[in-house]
Amino acid sequence: MAGIEKYGAVKLVTRRGFVVGALRALCLTLLGWLGGAAFLRWKCLGVDGTWACGACPDRAACRFAAALPSKPASGRRMVWQLDPKKCIQCGGCAVNCVRQPSAVKCVHSFEMCGYCRLCFGFFQPGAKTLTSAAENQLCPTGAIRRKFIEEPYYEYTIDESLCIGCGRCVKGCAAFGNGSLMLQVRHDLCLNCNECAIARRCPASAFSLVPADRPYLFKPQAGKGQP
Amino acid sequence: MKTFLNTALAAGAVAVLIAAMYFLFSRPCREPACSAGYDAAALKRTDPALVLESSLKIIRPRMTNLAAIAVDRGGNIYAGSDAGVEILDSNGTHVASFTAVGPVRCLAVTPDNLVLAGGGDSVAVYAGDGALEKTFCTGAPESMITSVVGASNFVFAADCARRVIWRFDRAGGAPLVIGERDGDQRKAGFVVPSVSFDLAAAADGSLWAVNPGEHRLEHFSGDGRFISSWGKAGLAAPEFCGCCNPAHIALGPGGSFVTSEKHIVRIKVYDKSGVFKGVVCGAEDWPGEAAAPDIAVDPAGRVLALDRRANAIRIYTLATPW
């Protein structure tokens, strides 16, 4: 620091210098404490939000990093996600995301899908003919593809480059079908803003921060594994 | 001069600054656009003109978590729950109850008052006093019995996982599979996208079954031959809408039909040739309910509907005779 002494040092009145130095030391200690606390909290926290060392009777154990279970860092990284169980498909995700089109897309849980011929997530209610013509489609951007598999089953897949996350199909499927379509934040698109613009305006408070290593909240995968 | 200019500039700058920030701050929180073009609530409204005049009586069984109801020839009401079966008389006063071997998913009473309780891959047969007589098993592990009916000499069980109807003789033997895929009339056989696959036994020993994915009711002879079918898909009141409807059916006096639907939760009446008669109760009467209520028709022609949320049985007495 010699150079700094030489060029950058500021000569201080000694009394003032003492006070300033003391204050500086205090602030540095505070900042250090803050950092240490943040680290401990982060290190001690289980994925489920409880203290990982909560099992041990005295919290003191947490102070020793050695006593702590080493969790993967990603376990404590949080990302935004919306809970389909709370979602009411208000359409806010389509308009409130800082990205256009939105980082919220419709995802299809095929395990829950009935593969119906008349899919209320795909067709306008009261569609006269069951063709994928514009007048019959519910999706405003035609982002759902309908493919015939075998009588009487049809597969429905989402083209995410077209999906704008308005949730109309989700509403239709929830109202009249098995509810296999749901809105989710796609994390390859989400910027993970410090404050999510959609969450702020979600009337259902369906958005929350979830651990980044399990970043999707699908409804229970009902179809999985028959007995 | 210079200072004056500076002050002016600075003042202007500050003005712009404040204006910009005010613009930002005062911007009202954008409200989500109503996902226009899909007002599910509107679709679920019932046209009051179609509602059949009826009076409602509500009875409350003692058991909780009710899953199925049935009525015997005497008009006694049977309610099945995950714990067992409760028997009430036609006025709803408690008569008896017994515990079942497993949770009861569907319930039926044979003409000679044996209680058939279906669940999982088997049908348990109880005597009127609750003694377990025998158990019919489909022998197919994945099967899921969602409906059972007892005709005079056969027991039929609907299997929503295998998408077939099983027929047993009264001894529980000679299982016969009804309604498998056949190329011609019924291309895909039974289409069951979700767990709702109901049966009803006609007086003549023939069988009515729901084909929910195809939105129609299908008629089979007692020996399993497909006879006919009726019903069409659509949102209109006479039609069946959504995934897998009607969810439950029951046969009224004179072979007329009572159907119960999910999503748009409503109970409707059709005559014996499938002509729409009217709505007993529409979605307005089932607030917060999405599943279809199990239904039954008692000898007096009253329509019984199971209200799971209230853990009660609604009894609609239609003003107009059948």
Added chain:
Amino acid sequence: MKIYAALFALLLAVLSARGENRFPMPQFESGYAMPAAAEPGAHPGLFEALDAAVLLGALSLAAWLVLRRRSRRGVLLLSVFSLLYFGFWRRGCICPVGSIQNVALWLFDGGYVIPLSAAAFFILPLAFALLFGRVFCAAVCPLGAVQDLVVLFPVRIPRHLARALGFFPYLFLALGVLLASAGAGFMICRYDPFVAFFRLSGDLAALAAGAALLLLGVFVARPYCRFMCPYGVLLNWMSRLSKWHASIYPDECVQCRLCERACPFDAILVPNSSLVPEPREKGARRLTALLALLPFLALAGGWAGASLDAKLSANHPVVRQADALKGAPAASGSFKSKMLESFALGGGKAEDVRARAAAVREKIRLGGWIAGGFLGAALGLGLIGVSIRRSRDSYEPDRGECLSCARCFMSCPREHLRLRGGGKIEPENGGAHGG
């Protein structure tokens, strides 16, 4: 796949509890293989560590450039790098300015775990300010960098005006911390004018405000940093206590006045020992009066802040829900009706919501007292700060305001001498960017 296991277990629990139906899968005969829903993962976690590391490196480099190397060009290049990395590549999130709120939320809400990067972004610049002055503002902060680059024709804002505007950062700091700690949203992020640029997308309003600020910044150097940035307040305090700080001259001031106009932020204090001070007792009387006024200002501010509880708490989701629940049903399609719809879906009890909302209101009311008191005190101290005179006999940077941008160095003849003597940099390309 862990998630599926968990969810399926949950499902089974639900089933056993409510006897809910399961969905039988269709039996495909055409050998159709069921696809799985794609689940693209989030950005890899190492970014957090990387960001913190880059921040640390940039800060150290900045300190070295400003205090040791005394190179404006280096600072400029570093700030361009910071703009590209923290701004356009990392999309301006997380930034230290916003990290204030993460820290506040974390300190007041036990449930919230602060991301380590956020903690680092909050702590490191302050620590560096304590040691080396506001080198963070000079070359590391992307918001500062984007403004610093557009400073072309800076004008001097009259001191008193600058003083008045300098009060707004305190306002933002107080409000931001209050709302964040009450869980009522991150106001500072909400009104960050430049993050929309870094994302190259966003509200028209936000973009417009940012553009306005940048245009303004051509003449009024760094308007956001000086007149809005809440983090600047903390940095200002720390910088006043800094151990080392950039000085205009390398060794001694020759009173040549050449640097007097070199600072676009008007953060250079001119010598005043030569001027006649005002009569001592007059100043003393004013000072005592202001000191006496201080507590009253704090009280008044606190009261005003507390009286804003209703307005402020309207930002909190629970309070909004409680307000929606009160009064007659709203028109369908309105935000209120949607809140009611979701409330009906959740099947909660209105009483609980109301109770929770009342609790939040009380919390925010208390917070309003504290924040308002802080603002009042800040005002009083500002007045006092204006009124005390410290005598200087050389040109010095105002430690609080100085952003250590190194612009003034090249206007000092002693610096040129130093460079000649050192011979490190040829004079002609020792580019002096001072306006």
Added chain:
Amino acid sequence: MEAEKKERRPLHLAAGAAALAACAFSVLLSILMVSSLFDARASSPLARPELDQWRAALQADPANAAARDALRSFDLAARKMYFGSLASLRTGAWLLLGAAAAALLGFKAVAFYRRRLPDPRSYPQDEDPLESAGLARFTLAATGLALLAGAVALGLKARAGAADSARRAVREAPPLASAPAGEALWPGFRGPAGSGACAFTNLPVTWDVKKGMNIRWKSAVPLPGRSSPVIWGNRVFLTGATKDKREVYCYDLAAGTLLWRASVDSGACRAVEVMDDTGFAAPTPVLDGTNVYAVFANGDVAAVDFCSEPRWTVNIGLPVNSYGFASSPVAYRDKIIIQFDNNPDKGGVSELVALAKASGRSLWKTRRPVADSWPTPLLIETLAGPQLVAAANESIIAYNPDSGAEIWSVACRGSDSSPSPLFAEGLVIAPVTHDKVYAIRPGGRGDVSQSAVAWTSEDGVSDVPSPAAAGELVFLLQSDGTLACFGAADGKKAWEAGLEKYFYASPVIAGENMYLVSREGEVLVLKAGPRHEEVARASLGEPSDCTPAFAPGCIVMRGASNLFCIAVK
């Protein structure tokens, strides 16, 4: 130095030109981008009214090929436009960034070439530090004060907004009492049993509003109404309405302060014509300890909890009624039951309507073969279970309050019938206006006109006021002031008296005494006994058509514009 400048001149110019060009370009670009942003907004997939129109057309006529093709082409165009404009925005952003950077570099270069050596002599003398300090103090203080003032103004505004909000009302209201025995309980029209009688004896018989004698409190009622006050624990509820405003009020029984007012609007907001004698808030609300259920002249029915939180609001249809809807609701278990009699000649339908207390949803409706009438149905307990007796011009019908099924009926030939029936000595006593007083044994089933009528009486047939009963005596008051006293069991007239006043309010009996409120607000207190004997007289000082409500130690009466609480001091 000069030479250096010279040789750099071309560079200088070039830089300047480049900078200006870049500026122009970026300005142009930003204009384009803003326009394409508005394109994206305009072609937002979320709002495409044209599409909906064509869809409607197709729904109407599926064969309409023109509409179909128009729809398809428009849909395609709109999607193209939307995604196209989004894409152009993305590219434009990068271009703009580049252009801005170029302009910046250019200007930097210009500034660099233009730079001059600093010349302190040219600097204006820096402003005098003392003066500037003074100015700074001033501006800083001004800013601070301005902010302070702004904050306070905002705060006060919010306060004013929340002044009469439920939150504050609840905070100020005394703790809620679910009326146990001994507490005040007057939950509906004419008291707990609908008999207009209670056993309290510690009530004043005289008072003076002007002198304040025996007046516990008197508070103004914001909106007019002829509904009578009802009482639960420490709270008094009543309703008021005008043609287009309907409100429920809650007063503190002890102090008379208006705790809260809740406005009721089902959104049906259909105008209805009523006579002034009836008004827009004639039905008396009914209480069940958690909610107050109020009915208004336009068919709005609302449930508001005791803390002013609205529970639900429904409209059961526009009454078609020659005087205006007046029948009060009845609370039975989980139901609110309303006798909704309408004029068939004007296309009205008479029904007994049962709404769920919880949701306001209609549980059942039973058609009534009667024309419009005004009585409030009477809930009675019989051996055969509860019955709801609804009197009207053509018949008196008892229903099963659970299902709405008819139990028994008695035919009659009245008109404009208003008085509500009464239950005394095991008999339903129903005066039918312009016909007779019927006393009916409630045992039977079906048409019991012949079998179940215990006695009838030609006189004492009241037209507006409802009867009251004290033990074995029934008191029948006519609006012209004729008061008749009958034996409830046998229908023998004990006495009759002309009171020379006009009455709409129903007589109510507290212990020994009977209170009769005349139309101009005179209150007669008579002995409710086998002989006509006047106890005292007092006046409200303003007209009143509302039936008093009794609480231990006090009487609550509603005048034309005030609510009075009268108690012995």
